[in-house]
Amino acid sequence: MAALFRHLTVKSRGIAGLRRSISTTSSGSNYAFAFDIDGVLIKGNRTIPQAKRSVPYVLLTNGGGVTEAKKAEQISQMLDIEIRPEQVVLSHSPMRQLATKYKEKQVLVIGGKGLSCYHVARGYGFNRVVVPEDIHNWNPSAWPYSQPSEALTSGKYDFSETPIDAVMVFHDARDWGRDLQLILDVLCSENGIVGSLRKDYSLQNIPIYFSNNDIIWSTDFPAPRMGQGSFKVAVERLYETLTGFQLKSTSFGKPHATTYAYAERTIQSLGSNSGKNEGRPRVYAVGDNPAADIKGANAYGWTSILVRTGVFVGPGNSPIYPADAVCDNVEEAVLWAIEQEESSKR
Missing domain, CATH: 3.40.50.1000 (HAD superfamily/HAD-like)
Structure with missing residues (x-):
């Protein structure tokens, strides 16, 4: 899937070296990210790591109460990155x-x-x-x-x-x-x-x-x-x-399949706008709530990554809704996902 968005940036103070580019190959990839907002991107003032090759992503949240355009504007200002309204999937x-x-x-x-x-x-x-x-x-x-x-x-x-x-x-x-x-x-x-x-x-x-x-x-x-x-x-x-x-x-909302289907159609529509349509993408869902983020991603066939910056703070994995991976924060989650993609090409 071709690069669709501006490069993702990071302002984390917690992991040295993430300001450098993360090298990924530029062809043959068909994957995307679905990030929760509260407890993942916002709590702790962490943003998304920079990649030399941009990776498609949507913000998939059970939050709402405003228009998608308003939420995109709010998150763009908070994280100092450009989020477009079509990248935002709210609960409603x-x-x-x-x-x-x-x-x-x-x-x-x-x-x-x-x-x-x-x-x-x-x-x-x-x-x-x-x-x-x-x-x-x-x-x-x-x-x-x-x-x-x-x-x-x-x-x-x-x-x-x-x-x-x-x-x-x-x-x-x-x-x-x-x-x-x-x-x-x-x-x-x-x-x-x-x-x-x-x-x-x-x-x-x-x-x-x-x-x-x-x-x-x-x-x-x-x-x-x-x-x-x-x-x-x-x-x-x-x-x-x-x-x-x-x-x-x-x-509606996570963990219901209707919301994941809607989000995946959103990702695919963004891909089609770039001139490429490579079928169903591999989606890495990053969330902090096992009962919503992880349960829904697992059921829909996405790769789930649980982070410890929000609702879930325990050691190990969630015993009820275990994720495919558990990371301390969103930076580690993105690095883990990119490593999976790189490993699959070796």
Whole structure:
């Protein structure tokens, strides 16, 4: 696969000599990288080692809440390398495929700061998007424990007349209590009319989608923080308690195959833009979360590399979801992958 991107650079202080070029052959290679962001590229201020011959890569993350263009801009500034929007696969990126089905249907979008996910959904092609603040402003007693903020979207809604056809959790909820209540209001309603209660819960008539199932994720805080997967567990348990039936939902993000298929198509499309199409590439997936990054990569047939800079910090390999290799950081992971490629040519 021909070189597609500008040379990858490194600013690590931890491994001497990585500022020099890593020599690789310039022909016959068909491999790529899929890097997680949080806990891999960001934590520790480490970036991607420089290669004399650039290697295609995407950033595959269970993060989100902004557009791919915005995330590319953020990461480019933080790492001082050029990241293009088409290289970024966020947890909700595959959900753009749902826009065809729900283009003119009213969907409740959960998560993100302010109207960020509202704009993401509109950008994907969802034309009738509402957010929790819209319901709270329509009827403040829907969540009596806080005052509603000013209506964020421009629409004037009567949710007793206009049904919600689907719930889509794009990113982490900013107000768990309120958002749990309103999601359950919709799921337990009669055909999406907020405030109604259906009589028969044996058939779930409102679908719900989650952009990822991460129970925890890594921040600067010493211990991992609860993620969207924890929120999903809360929704599921409350729904079952209220209705007596298990909640049916659809999830995206790692470790789900739909997200890896989407990411691989992204890598292949970048390859086709270079004028070469060498079939399915060998992808080295670098991540810090065994239950998401490693489990998903292994299941999809990618080569998995677990790093100790985020969620996983233990000795050895993950006992539940073992990776093909374990490295201390992203620099070592890239060097290991390049060595595998070079060894295969000897």
